[in-house]
Amino acid sequence: MNAPLIIVGAGHAGGRAALTLREEGYTGRLILIGDEAHLPYERPPLSKGLLQGTTDLAGCSLLNSERLAELGIEHLAGNPVSRLEPSQHRLQLADGQWLPYAGLLLATGGRARRLSQEQANVFYLRTHDEALALRSALNPGTRLVVVGGGFIGLEVAATARGLGCEVTVLEAGPRLAGRVLPPVISQALLDLHREHGVDVRLNVALESIQADGVLLVDGQRLPCERVVVGIGMQPNMELAAAAGLEVGQGIRVDDYLRTSAPNIYAAGDVCEFRLEGLYQRQETWRNAEAQGRHAALNLLGREVPFETIPGFWSDQYDWGLQTVGVLTPLMISRPLAGGGMLLFYLDADQRLQGACGWAQGNGVAKDIKLCERLITARTALDAATLADPGQSLKHLLRG
Amino acid sequence: MNDQWIDVCAVGEIDEEDVLRFDHGPHTYAVYRSADNEFFATAGLCTHEKIHLADGLVMDHIIECPKHNGRFDYRTGKALGAPVCVNLKTYPVRVEAGRVLLAVMA
Numbered sequence: 418m419n420a421p422l423i424i425v426g427a428g429h430a431g432g433r434a435a436l437t438l439r440e441e442g443y444t445g446r447l448i449l450i451g452d453e454a455h456l457p458y459e460r461p462p463l464s465k466g467l468l469q470g471t472t473d474l475a476g477c478s479l480l481n482s483e484r485l486a487e488l489g490i491e492h493l494a495g496n497p498v499s500r501l502e503p504s505q506h507r508l509q510l511a512d513g514q515w516l517p518y519a520g521l522l523l524a525t526g527g528r529a530r531r532l533s534q535e536q537a538n539v540f541y542l543r544t545h546d547e548a549l550a551l552r553s554a555l556n557p558g559t560r561l562v563v564v565g566g567g568f569i570g571l572e573v574a575a576t577a578r579g580l581g582c583e584v585t586v587l588e589a590g591p592r593l594a595g596r597v598l599p600p601v602i603s604q605a606l607l608d609l610h611r612e613h614g615v616d617v618r619l620n621v622a623l624e625s626i627q628a629d630g631v632l633l634v635d636g637q638r639l640p641c642e643r644v645v646v647g648i649g650m651q652p653n654m655e656l657a658a659a660a661g662l663e664v665g666q667g668i669r670v671d672d673y674l675r676t677s678a679p680n681i682y683a684a685g686d687v688c689e690f691r692l693e694g695l696y697q698r699q700e701t702w703r704n705a706e707a708q709g710r711h712a713a714l715n716l717l718g719r720e721v722p723f724e725t726i727p728g729f730w731s732d733q734y735d736w737g738l739q740t741v742g743v744l745t746p747l748m749i750s751r752p753l754a755g756g757g758m759l760l761f762y763l764d765a766d767q768r769l770q771g772a773c774g775w776a777q778g779n780g781v782a783k784d785i786k787l788c789e790r791l792i793t794a795r796t797a798l799d800a801a802t803l804a805d806p807g808q809s810l811k812h813l814l815r816g
Numbered sequence: 817m818n819d820q821w822i823d824v825c826a827v828g829e830i831d832e833e834d835v836l837r838f839d840h841g842p843h844t845y846a847v848y849r850s851a852d853n854e855f856f857a858t859a860g861l862c863t864h865e866k867i868h869l870a871d872g873l874v875m876d877h878i879i880e881c882p883k884h885n886g887r888f889d890y891r892t893g894k895a896l897g898a899p900v901c902v903n904l905k906t907y908p909v910r911v912e913a914g915r916v917l918l919a920v921m922a
Contacts, residue, residue: 433898440898462865476865702884706899730883779871782882786873811833811875 420506420517421446422716425498425656426524429702430685432457432479433709434522434716439488441717448516450493455545456480461702463548464572465732469579470552474545501660503678520716523657523668523676523683524709527650527700532564536626539644542569551645557581560641562631564623566593568731569647571606575733577645578613585616585639587623587631597729598773599744599760605775606733613734650700652687665689667698672722674712682716684708692727693743701729726792728785735777739785742771742792749803759784767797790814819908819919827914830855835879835890837870840920845907846870847916848890850877855909856890857918863895863902 422438424431427449435449435457451457457479466472475481485492493510500509507517529541540551551573555561559582563570566588574584586593592603593610610617622634630640652667663669663677667689674682674690683689685705689696704727711723728741745762753759757776764770772788774781787810791798794814802808822840830836830849837860838845844860846869862869862881871882879890886900893904908919 436898459865706884710898779868779882782871783873786880786882786885 419445420519421448422520422522423448423450423508423516423518424522424524425450425508426522426526426653426685426687427451427453427455427457427492427494428524428526428685429457429459429479429705430526430688430709430712431522431524433706434524434684434713435490436479436488437710437713438716439490441714443717445519446491447489448491448493450496450498450510452494452497453544453546454494456482456485456492458545459702459705460543461730463545464542464569465576467545467548468542468552468555468573468576477545498656501656503660503662503681506680519680521681522712522716523681523687524685524705524712525653525656525668526686527652529646530649530651532626532646532648534626536628536644538628538642539626539646541646542573543650551643554643555580555582558583559643561585561643561645562587562639562641563645563647564631565647565649566590566617566619567596567647567649568594570645571610571733572731573645573647574610574615575613578615578734582643584614585618585641586610587621587633588617588619589622591620593617593619597740598738599748601750601758601760602738602773602775605758606738609734609736650686652689652698654687657683657687665696669696673715673720674708674723675715682712684712690723692725699727701727703728726789728789736775737777737779737781738773738775739781740771740773741785741789742769744773745770749800751804751806753780753784753806755780757781759788761788761798761803763798763800767800768792768795769798784810787811787814819921821910821917821919824857824909824916824918827911827916830916833874833876835870835872835874837868838918840918843920844868845918845920846879846890847909847918848874848879850891855911855916857907857909858888858890858893858904859906862886862900863904864900869904 458477462477496510499511529543561582563586593606624632624634654664657668658664668683669689670683686700730739747763749761751759760773762771769791833851835848846860848856864886867883873880880887887896893906
């Protein structure tokens, strides 16, 4: 009997890979190993619908247990992989059992980066169970301090306002989500949160967290009952590193999502791949979906290079942000009805490389999808046309 | 079971190759006008994560969900691959005296 295909990591990327293997006709033994007790689920609702109580685990799951059984996927939870031996094509579980593999996918994701200090009033948000724990800690009138003005922090702040909490956001940098967003969108986010009564403080440094408040380096003390820390993700790459696989800020892969060890692939948040020549990770829904699927195809011997246009979205209050592609120094801005905006990013030949949109609801979705097609089309675009909200991007695409 | 025809909008209120959200009672629908001026209707929410499809992009005969890029053929409701696997329900549409009418189960 052939050795099984094994997926380590039962998050979105791992789950998508397992489903794809079956959809693509793989009928051999398939094992999906996860840390969490749950079947694979998508994480974006954790800071929004799930925290708010408008959706549940079933609403974000990739599959349920009936479907799992129907597809013959063996799901192992609570028995994590402790060791990997690439030269022997096998791995060992925490209970000591060895499993051989014909092909292996590492979709081990990451964990919330933690402060060194552990305290009962401090919450993190990466998993479903963490989201539920946070939800039960947020009540009307709860004073909440959010450490970190990135997407997790901001989405938690918005949801917590909806739950009636008093919210303060502390950001160490000069603007919100400054690592990935253009200044004009950071400003729009800042205005939106302040309009909704959030006390946003930029350029502040945290001294310590106390049982009944937060102390800043400048001596200010912010009394609060709860603290959420959203300061980024740490990739779960220890298993790969210990096995001698090449790692950087994640598990390194080539253009085919192959790691440095034979028959081992990586996908999702933990995967460090080259985009525009630079090694980087993409901690996004879109990347988990695309790489999970792609790694499955290559596990089946398809040998397709992974090509992607990155992208992400964030929803806060009734506003939505979407980006696609990469942001270049050459930006053209188009105002949208209702105070929104669409930003186009061009290369030196006036070809679209990226776009970032901001509008109420899902108001930028159509334009962002058209931008994605315009990026692929690689045609030179006229700046004045892009800036004019009266010009249809669909017409531009169809020439 | 009888179909009940309800008035959606004037023909001109949906652009060519576009989609309009239409709420009726507790239900929400997506009503489409194709590039060759045919009208179609599907359930209004994506089968993946219950997002209004009318914010999505219509190209040719495909509606793409605004969030997760799930794609459906809006003429048949057929889901065209991951992340969507459940088809959309479709509803009969007709045009009468410049108005778009949608059939829902009475």
